[in-house]
Amino acid sequence: xxxxxxxxxxxxxxxxxxxxxxxxxxxxxxxxxxxxxxxxxxxxxxxxxxxxxxxxxxxxxxxxxxxxxxxxxxxxxxxxxxxxxxxxxxxxxxxxxxxxxxxxxxxxxxxxxxxxxxxxxxxxxxxxxxxxxxxxxxxxxxxxxxxxxxxxxxx
Numbered sequence: 001x002x003x004x005x006x007x008x009x010x011x012x013x014x015x016x017x018x019x020x021x022x023x024x025x026x027x028x029x030x031x032x033x034x035x036x037x038x039x040x041x042x043x044x045x046x047x048x049x050x051x052x053x054x055x056x057x058x059x060x061x062x063x064x065x066x067x068x069x070x071x072x073x074x075x076x077x078x079x080x081x082x083x084x085x086x087x088x089x090x091x092x093x094x095x096x097x098x099x100x101x102x103x104x105x106x107x108x109x110x111x112x113x114x115x116x117x118x119x120x121x122x123x124x125x126x127x128x129x130x131x132x133x134x135x136x137x138x139x140x141x142x143x144x145x146x147x148x149x150x151x152x153x154x155x
Contacts, residue, residue: 002056004096006103009051009060014040016060017051024086048078052103054087054096062087062096066104068111080108082118085126101133119144 009017014037021030031039043049048069054062064085068078082104087097108116118135119142120126127137 004099005055006099007053007055009044009053009063011037011041011044013051013053013055013060017053017063020060020063020086020088021084023089024084050104050107052100052107054100056091056096061091062100064097064100064104066107068108068113071114074114077112077114080104080111080113080116082116085118085120097129098133117142 017040018030018032018036030036043065044051048067050066050068052064052066053060062085065083067081067083069081070076071078082101085097085101087100105116116135117140118130120130131137
């Protein structure tokens with residue numbers, strides 16, 4: 001039987017995390033090599049940012065990024081943003097993603113956050129997964145403004 005442990009990730013987890021990021025990104029490029037390791041270390045040391053992982057038999061098999069952000073409303077209590085939630089495709093449906101989100105929520109509530117937000121795509125199974133984990137899509141509407149990187153490369 002597999003042993004799972006939920007914890008904050010460290011620089012020693014870089015290889016596993018890089019594989020998960022690649023699975024999450026699909027056709028989009030993910031930085032790698034020394035530059036990837038350096039960026040990963042920067043993320044880990046960014047104030048208010050936590051990478052949480054499900055470590056199964058020594059391998060990170062699911063993860064999420066939790067940002068705890070300062071705030072002026074709600075008596076100055078922070079709010080949180082969760083991004084980059086991913087579980088290895090072969091390990092989905094075993095509760096690792098839910099465990100990662102539960103761990104992230106505990107960190108958020110321990111920080112006295114008043115809410116946690118996350119965005120996900122409009123199709124697929126992710127929306128149902130987040131609803132089963134207790135997230136509500138009825139209260140707010142998310143919007144995204146992306147930078148046009150392709151045009152910038154040409155200019």
